[in-house]
Amino acid sequence: MPAAPVPGAPAATAPPRVSVIIPAYNAMPELTRCVTSAMEQTLGLDRIEIIAVDDGSTDGTGAELDRLARTCPALRVVRQKNSGCAGGPRNTGLDLARGDFVFFLDSDDYLGPDALRRMVAMADENATDIVLGKMVGLGGRAVPTAVFQRNQPRTDIFSSAAYRTLGCWKLFRRSLIERLRLRFPPYRNCEDKPFTAAAYLNADGVSVVADYDCYYVRDRQNGNNLTRVASDLVHRMDGTRLCFETVARYLEPGPRRDRIMRRHVEWELCGPLRALLPRESEQDAREVFFPQFRRWAQTWVTDGVRQLIDAPDRLLIHLLRADRFEDLMTVARNAKEDARRGHLVDKGRVYWLHPFFRDPAAAVPDACFDVTDRLPVHHGLDTARWRSDGVLRVTGHACIEHVATLDPRTEVILRKRDGDRPDARLPTAPRTAPPDLPGDGIHENAGFAVDIDLATADGGAPLDHGIWDLFLDVRVQDVSRTVRFRQARTEDDGTRTPPPPRPLPGHAPDAPPTVVTPFFTPYGNFSLGVGSEAPTEHTAPCRVTDVRWDPAARGTLVVTGRLTGDAARGDRAAEAGGTLRLRAIGGNGADGALEAPADHERDGNRDAFTARLPVRRLRPGRWTVALVLGDGPGSTASVPRLGGLPGTHWFRFGRPHYAKPLARGPESTLVFEVAPVKLGMALRRRLRPLRGRPRT
Template sequence: MSAASPARPRVSVIIPAYNAMPELTRAVTSAMDQTLGPEHIEIIAVDDGSTDGTGDELERLARTCPALRVVHQENSGCAGSPRNTGLDRARGDFVFFLDSDDYLGPDALRRMVAMADENGTDIVLGKIASVGGRAVPRAVFSHNQPRTDIFSSHAYLTLGPWKLFRRSLIERLRLRFPPYRNCEDKPFTAAAYLNASGISVVADYDCYYVRYRENRSNLTLTASDLAHRMDGIRLCFETVARYLEPGARRDQIMRRHVEWELCGPLRALLPRESERDARERFFPEFRHWARTWVTDTIVQRIDAPDRLLIHLLRADRFDDVLAVARDAKRDAECGRLVDKGRVYWTHPFFRDHTADVPDACFDITDRLPVHHRLDTARWHGGVLRLTGHAAIEGIEAIEGIEGIDALEPGTELVLRKYESDRPEIRVPTTSAGTSGGLVADIDPATADDGAPLERGLWNLYLDVRAQDVSRVVRLRGSREDGEIVRPPQRAVTTPRGEPVVVVPYVTPYGNLSLDVGGVAHARDDDIPCQVTRTAWHGTRKAVLIVGGRLTGDVTRNGDGLRLRAESGTGAVREVAARFEPVAALPVPVTSPPCCPSNG
């Protein structure tokens, strides 16, 4: 009778290692010491032909940890090959790639596995922390996201492999790392993202610590020139094109590669190459990418310096591209010109007839930051009064006063109904004192040109104006002592005598919206389930706690009770509710329809 095969681990931690001392020891022990437990983890460390004692240290550690398996192979010169070796041997439900110069937080894998299990997601991003100043992504880790995707989150901005991947996804796609010294991880992660059933983000715990080696021998530093990047960049574009049809979704994802993998290296690295290599070896490839993958829609959405480079690439103007790249740092300090309600970057090529570059390449109007805050949101009878401040950065104030703190007549509050084609509603603001102060009154009973607001969800925006320049931004919720202030709901009466409940609420992203449509005079016994309280979870953003009470016969049979959320696009989410005869029924809901994931 054969011995029973060992239970399949939950996570296979794969560690590629080449001359990784002394950082290696902490990397491996951080995987060994995970709270998930050694019985649920296998560690596959691949020594890629090291000559500094890395192999011996791995063998020493393996003698103390049965979960650690060591593989020795000839040097491949890249991180992808030892990662592939680990993948070929992995047995876990999930795979986590741990670089030998980084390390895990003790509770990282337990938290990430729990997030994947709870939400059925294929990829989990754990918060990345910097050790010694190495740059890390921040936007995607602003709050926990139980379930999201690359189109409604910042997840695609981080393409490093330090994530929890469901191994069945990797094997279904037959994913392996290409044999490049740089950018080998981006096509791998991109393909996984583009095919994942869902993505989770653990943002309330430092899961992964990145650092540079003491001897600065990280491949990202030693193989940073264009020769080591071009194959990986090309494969990034091809991967996106393989999995996404032309259109808005492809443009959204391609934009990341245009900014980071095309314009970034072009500006930073092309001037370092010999003029012959720059002209004959690299420039034709960059020009091909600009012509093939950069649509006009992408051009409109990228920043002016990138727009300028793309225009020159498409026009096959090598000398101008090289000059713009070389002088990029100096030209970034060029000033601004306000002209007919638009703001332009006054680069030396701007309106130089010999340069022959259209003004659109220098238009920065839609990228000017708007500084605003909502100070108060209070009901005055049936009118919701908002007070706050707003200003467009870098626009000289009216009447020649310098600064960013003056508003012009015409600044308006804008109400847009969620997932509706109906026209937006504009509410005028009045100035309040100095420094960009404003006041806006919303009367739900008459706001729509004398008619009441339609029932539904309304998102609030500000159209801020200065020197005829208009910038529209989402209105953020008010704060007092650092806490978001949520005005109470209010029953208002329409001109037709119809009472309607208006509920101001703050989305998980801190934006203010209105829910119009609760009927104030509904009788308790007409409704089998009444919601009496909703609040965002104190520590888990994007999780809504719903409290309520059941009436009639429902209270005698609470088994199987579920809360159902439906979005305007037909997406449905159901979660089990906990029935408590005395208290409320707290239910976690991810991205409820009243708070769309795009904020």
């Protein structure tokens, strides 16, 4: 029987920006808060349509929807026979939707008041097809957190954690959904994962709103959430199969597919093997579910995927592929207990001491238990000071988790940036470790000290001019891991204080002194600038705290920060309102410069500043971004590419242009390229997804 619309106020003639689709089945009392949160969006009811689909409810859901519809002309109520799943009413809503975007709102959840406005603005500004809004779990509900660490104006599933959340509670550009002819499959569980996966894999960009609580997730009072009542394996298998097939449809075999398949192997294959397979009857587990899991492991778990997953999952996959049902059930039933077993260090490798490890009867390869490359390295720079003789004394700590720090032989590596010189390696001396390291005392020898004599550090010779980055080669019991040397600890204002620049004698008797400038990158990594004068970016008058594109003015770069040192304390701070400028300096075919003054009245703090540069006015070419205060020495600060700044697009003279930050060059400097979009290439990217259609 087709869905029947309930009479109400006539729909608006202009297409709305967002169609909010709410599937509802016996959703009281949570339904009222859900629908009301959509009605109260700051985006405005004239720009929203709410399509609530009553999926054959038998409680007061229908009556409550009718009551709310009488108060809100934007709310459209549709009734249909019960479909048994959330995908059915969502599909009904999609068939009726007219908005530029679609947002799927479950009837037991609700939106923050400003959620849709922020998400639509993010999509409009960055021309992205999907926007993730920060999720909040209520009543103990777990929600994804990794992807919401910071705003991401434009990213993708390969350079962010977006693919780790496959729920459909997102803003989708409706043209993407219709171009792919996407609809939800009729499954009671996991129905949204293949839908979202197909959208991700074909999206022209993904945005993340992380600075506002957009979506609140909660459990129903009556406990009849579909994810709970339909959580057993029989309701998951079809959705899991379709996840694997969707990834294979849109990605060619290779490292990119392996990275995406890893998520499904870990969450949709290995997770249910441990948590759900032991709950099934012996017959169903052996004859129904095990063969399907085994087929997926044989088909989709490549060598590349096996290298990406952790040891417990590698063990399960090995047993699946080897057709060892009884052993797999034993491993699954004892997973929690076995996860707490210790580790063995042998010939420079670290192994998980699972009962099957090197058991001749189990005959499982050592590679299934090797955790060497997965063990965290706990390290940090503690102090850095100049000695009176011009030697830089650095203390720190470094240890490998689960590996006792016996006879440590950590070395400091000096690696020249943008050069092909061999690394300079310096041995360290042991010292007492900080008391708060993990491991119940097994890392008491993790402290170290190193003296860096810049006159002899490079194999007895002085360091060449340039920037040298510091790494640690952490060696314990023949286990070696190399990490970037950084200081996680900051001052109360979020800054780190390096030693001051220091002039050292020149390489030759008549050579000028060499200035060595220790500094921290925006990520806390420790480096040395070696040159005839200190790098201006590290004696600069200000510190940049945020770089982003203005969501309200396409093609405008926004840089915020605060004045430092003399600029914040002296007369220059008083006159900074007229002299601090954000400057784009042309190069590689982009001659000239463009400047914009900074505003110092934000939040009443004259040390804080905000500068907006209209990048859309720049000619094609390559541009370097800097902050300038006055014209004397030390008056310039480079603008770093913080937080993975994405590219942006705008129209100029009727033609699309873009600005794309370049990954090349020092990490502390923002360099981007401005160019017109090649229309033929853009059209081919748009048409590429049409070569295949999803099996939904």
